[in-house]
Amino acid sequence: MQYHADTEQLLTRITVNPTVMLGKPTIRGTRLTVEHILKATVRGPGRKHNGVLLLRLEDATGDEKAEVMRRILLSFSEQIEGKFCVFQNGRLRIR
Numbered sequence: 001m002q003y004h005a006d007t008e009q010l011l012t013r014i015t016v017n018p019t020v021m022l023g024k025p026t027i028r029g030t031r032l033t034v035e036h037i038l039k040a041t042v043r044g045p046g047r048k049h050n051g052v053l054l055l056r057l058e059d060a061t062g063d064e065k066a067e068v069m070r071r072i073l074l075s076f077s078e079q080i081e082g083k084f085c086v087f088q089n090g091r092l093r094i095r
Contacts, residue, residue: 016062025062051080056088 015028025034038052053072057065072080072092079094086093 012066014062014066016065025065051082052084053080054084054086056086 013028014025014034016023016025020026021031021033026032027034027037053069055065055068057068060068068087072085072087076085076092076094084095086095
């Protein structure tokens with residue numbers, strides 16, 4: 001998996017606002033949820049995914065989640081390609 005320089009910029013655009021889309025993470029300034037984008041990317045017709053990263057950070061803010069995702073992508077990009085990964089309790093499990 002290639003990590004593009006603009007990925008870091010994109011990750012800073014994820015935000016959580018309790019008054020927008022029931023508090024789900026969205027793209028800053030829109031009502032487009034991250035969940036919607038992931039579903040379209042992973043499940044879209046004729047689409048293959050390069051891996052799935054599930055962050056279980058119930059008490060974290062949207063910005064904190066984005067920072068965790070950025071660090072995982074920087075540190076583990078080659079290991080997580082094509083895998084299902086779960087980050088929980090400070091640990092990354094790769095399957």
